[in-house]
Amino acid sequence: MQTQQIRLGLVGYGEIGSTLGRGLRESGLRDVIAYDKYAFTGPYSGLIQQRAQEAGVNLVDDPATLLQHADIILGVTPGSASLESAAALTPCLTRSHLFVDVASATPKIKREVAECVARSGAKFGDASILGTPADGHGLPIIVSGPAAEHVRDALVPWGMRIEAVGPVVGSASGIKILRSVVMKGIEALLVECLLGASELGIDATILQSIDRTFERPFSKVANSLLTTGAIHAERRAEEVAMSADALADAGLDPVMARAAAERLRWVAALGLKTHFGGVVPADYTVVLQAMKDKGALV
Numbered sequence: 110m111q112t113q114q115i116r117l118g119l120v121g122y123g124e125i126g127s128t129l130g131r132g133l134r135e136s137g138l139r140d141v142i143a144y145d146k147y148a149f150t151g152p153y154s155g156l157i158q159q160r161a162q163e164a165g166v167n168l169v170d171d172p173a174t175l176l177q178h179a180d181i182i183l184g185v186t187p188g189s190a191s192l193e194s195a196a197a198l199t200p201c202l203t204r205s206h207l208f209v210d211v212a213s214a215t216p217k218i219k220r221e222v223a224e225c226v227a228r229s230g231a232k233f234g235d236a237s238i239l240g241t242p243a244d245g246h247g248l249p250i251i252v253s254g255p256a257a258e259h260v261r262d263a264l265v266p267w268g269m270r271i272e273a274v275g276p277v278v279g280s281a282s283g284i285k286i287l288r289s290v291v292m293k294g295i296e297a298l299l300v301e302c303l304l305g306a307s308e309l310g311i312d313a314t315i316l317q318s319i320d321r322t323f324e325r326p327f328s329k330v331a332n333s334l335l336t337t338g339a340i341h342a343e344r345r346a347e348e349v350a351m352s353a354d355a356l357a358d359a360g361l362d363p364v365m366a367r368a369a370a371e372r373l374r375w376v377a378a379l380g381l382k383t384h385f386g387g388v389v390p391a392d393y394t395v396v397l398q399a400m401k402d403k404g405a406l407v
Contacts, residue, residue, distance in 0.1 A: 112137070112266040118179025119143040120194055121186040122157050122168065124242050125211070129183065129269075131164035132246020136268040142167045144175040176201040181209065181263055183236075188214035195222045202229035209234035209252065209260050215286055216279030223254065223278045232256040235278045236271075237285030244270075253280035294365075301356055301365045308359040335393035338373070339381040346373035379403045 117138060119126045122145040130141050141164075148157045148168050161168045169175050176182070176198065186194045191212045202208060208231050210222050219235040226233045234256045240248030247270045252260045257273035265271055274280050306312040323330060338345060350370040356363035384399055 114139055115263055115267075116140040116178060116180045117142070118175045118182040119166070120172070120175070120182060120184045120198065121145055121190075122148060122161060122166070123153075123185070125238065126183075126185040127157075127160040127164065127166075128242040128248070129185065129246045130161065130166040133267050133269075134165045136246070138267050140178070141165075142169060142175055142178050144169050144172055172198050173201045176203075176206065180205060181207045181260075184208065184210045184212060186212055188212040188218065191218055191222050192225065195225045199225055199229050202226060202231040204230035206231040207234065207256055207259060207263075208232070209236050209256075211236040211238060211250065213237065213285060214282055216283045219282040220278050232259065233278065234260040235281045236260065237281045239285065239288075240270075251281045251284055253282075254278040257281075298365050298369075301361065301363055304361050305356040305359040305363075332393045335396050336390050338376060339385055339396045339399070340387060340389050342373045342381070343377035346370050346377055349373060376400075379405065 115138070117133060117140060119130055119141070120143075122130065122143040126143060126145070130143060133141055143161060143166050145151075145157055145168070148154055148161075149170055151157075158168060160166075167178075169178075182198070184191065184194055184198075191210055191214045194212075195208070195210065198208065206229070208226050210219060210233070214222075216235075223233045223235065233254055234252045235254045236250050236252040238248055238250050240250075242248065247268050250269065250271045251274045252271055253273070253275045255276050255278075257276060261271045261273045274284065302315065303312045306315045347370075349366055353363035353366035353370060356366055379400060380403065381396065381399055384403075390396055
C-alpha cells in the first residue's frame with residue numbers, strides 16, 4: 110500500500126530542521142516547505158538557502174505562506190524561541206493544522222505554547238528529540254499531548270522514529286529536560302573526574318572501573334544508588350568532598366564534586382537513615398516518596 114502523502118512545514122531550518130527536511134524528501138515526501146526568519150537576511154542565510162535547495166525544500170519568507178501550503182508543522186526553533194514562534198504562527202493557524210513543537214524547552218513553556226496554539230483551534234503536539242542529527246531524520250523523537258498518536262502515525266511511514274508517550278502536554282519535554290540532568294551531568298562529572306585522573310595517569314583505569322559498575326542496566330544502577338544512598342548519604346558526602354579536595358590539589362576547581370557533596374549532605378539531613386531504621390529499602394520510589402514527605406519539594 111502506498112504511503113499517504115502529507116503537506117509538511119518546518120519552522121526553523123537550522124541543523125535539525127535541515128536534517129528533517131532532507132531526510133523526508135529523500136524518503137519520498139513531496140511537499141516539504143520551510144520558514145526561517147534568518148533564511149534571507151541572517152548571517153547564515155546562504156547556508157540555509159543552500160541546504161534547502163539541495164534537499165528540494167521550498168523556503169518561504171513569512172509564516173502565512175508556510176501555513177497556506179502545510180497541514181502538519183514542526184517547530185524546530187531553539188527552545189528560547191518556542192513561545193515567540195508559536196505566537197507568530199497563531200494568527201494564521203486553523204483547525205485543520207497540527208502544530209508540533211520539537212524544541213528543547215521545559216514542560217511549563219510547552220504548556221504555554223499549547224495554550225497559545227489552542228486559541229487558533231489547531232491541534233498540538235509536545236515533542237522532544239532524544240538523538241542527534243548524526244542519526245538523520247530517523248533520530249529518536251518522543252511526543253505527548255492529545256495529538257501524539259496522530260503525529261506518530263503521520264510521520265513514521267516517512268522514516269521518522271517517533272514514540273507517543275501519552276496525552277499530557279509536558280510529558281515529552283519533561284522526559285527530555287529532566288533526562289538531561291543525568292546525561293549532561295555525567296558529561297560535566299567526567300570532565301572533572303578525567304582531568305584530575307589524567308594528572309595522576311589513572312584515567313583509563315578509572316574508566317575501566319566505572320565500566321564494571323555500569324555492566325548492569327542503568328535502571329538497576331539507579332535503584333541501587335538511591336536505595337543505599339538513603340542510608341549512606343552522609344558517608345558518601347564525606348567521600349565526594351575528599352574527591353573535591355583531590356581535584357583541587359590537581360589544580361582544578363571542583364565545581365561538580367562540591368555540588369555533589371552538598372546535595373548528598375542535603376539527603377543526609379532529611380533523616381532517611383532513621384526513617385528506614387538503618388535498613389536499605391527495596392525500591393527507589395519508596396525513597397523518593399519519603400523525601401517528598403519530608404519536604405524535599407518546595
